[in-house]
Amino acid sequence: MTDVPYQFACTHSTADLHEKYEGRLEPGAQTEDHVSVAGRVMLRRGQGKLAFLALADSSGRIQLFAPANVTARFEELTELSLGDWIGATGTVMKTRKGELSIQVEHWQLLAPARRQFPDKWHGLTDTDTRYRQRYVDLWVNEESRRTFTVRSRAVSLIRHWLEERGFMEVETPILQTLPGGALAKPFVTHHNALDMDMYLRIAPELYLKRLVVGGFERVFEIGRNFRNEGISPRHDPQFTMLEAYQAYGGYSDGMRLVEEMAAHVAQEILGTTKLVHQGREIDLTPPWPRRTLDDLVSEAVGRPVSLGTPVDELRSLLSQHTDHVEGSWGPGKLLFELYERTTETALWGPVFVMDVPKEVSPLARDHRSRPGYAEHADLVIGGREIAPIYTELIDPDEQRARFEDQARQREAGDDEAMVIDEDFLRALEYGMPPTAGIGFGIDRFVMLLADVATIRDVVLFPTLRPEQHG
DSSP states (O other): OTTSOSOOOOSOOHHHHHHHHTTTOOTTOEEEEEEEEEEEEEEEEEETTEEEEEEEETTEEEEEEEETTTSTTHHHHTTOOTTOEEEEEEEEEEOTTOOEEEEEEEEEEEEOOOSOOOOTTTOOOOHHHHHHTHHHHHHHOHHHHHHHHHHHHHHHHHHHHHHHTTOEEOOOOSEESSOOSSSOOOOEEEETTTTEEEEEOSOSHHHHHHHHHTTOSEEEEEEEEEOOOOOBTTBOSEEEEEEEEEETOOHHHHHHHHHHHHHHHHHHHHSSSEEEETTEEEEOOSSOOEEEHHHHHHHHHTSOOSTTSOHHHHHHHHHTTOSOOOTTOOHHHHHHHHHHHHTGGGOOSOEEEEOOBGGGOTTBOBOSSSTTBBSEEEEEETTEEEEEEEEBOOOHHHHHHHHHHHHHHHHTTOTTSOOOOHHHHHHHHTOOOOEEEEEEEHHHHHHHHHTOSSGGGTSSSOOOOOOOOO
């Protein structure tokens, strides 16, 4: 590749040219405007002494019109392969059929495609190849490019929406000395210089709360979390979350924040707050319904259930839906497991599932009027949890007791239970104001906006087993 140039000076993107000329030129019109564009050759066809090529860049496509008596090295141009990168210079025109084009005078090969691209009419349809070779998928599948454009725009809109409301973006450690902030199994690594095990974060929650203690009253972070768990259409071991904390608020404030933010993003991207996901309509227009967890479970199982239901009855009900029922589970855990197996996937939503049992909410504050429950709501849309929302636990003594209970569960074999974080407890002892906290699943929300069924379609490089070469 010694003859390939080190750089190429583009004057326009393909989108620039369409915006500038599409409405100005009549079919057959020729301008004297010289432009330079670059991209991949995605189509090529010849008609004797005339060649037509479709050139694609990140913003779109434009036709290259190449007459043999105008285009330098015409024969070489007609031998280009699908996927070759080229730069082309020429004048803007419209063909007699009304196609905006560049009449090519000079061109350069910028990088040859040594592997053949899939046929343009069939694209790349094998899902494993699409995920492993995303660099090919993005060129040949328009829907993939659209999905990741939606994702990028959604993250940008969320960030600006929060900043406009006084939230400050921060960064907290990804390598942590203790796993905390969620009930999940962490990835373990080893720091050689310190000769100590460390953990990829499962959530930034405990560090963000330290910042609230430190005086930053509205903070957020958008970043990757890592959980050493299964892979499914809604789970990937590394995923992107928004976490935000607002001092002086409670979970009702968090619910309002989430519904207004999500509706804003949908309106900006889709032009409406009503979308269709997997053939069913979802209306994101606020306000969204608020329902208690035990009311929803009662409707699903056809009888009243709550934390007041005898444990044996809850265990018997749950046994009808799963073979895995631990003898150590209390009524809160049983009720929540029953919710996950009978209710959650049927909630098309959006709906805030309020008042989760305290037993499974070790970082949320006790409900102010319902003993045994926490001020913890889960947003569910399309049968998936999108966002947990808390009135945060701020009492260091109560938090210590919850951590100690989690530690006992961990010792009993629950590798998702939390450990005691003494530094976080010390931070709470300095005083943390009443605070609302949200965790918002970026990947799952983009699945809704882009109307895709699996999380792998919204993650550029999802987690896969390594290929076997040779």
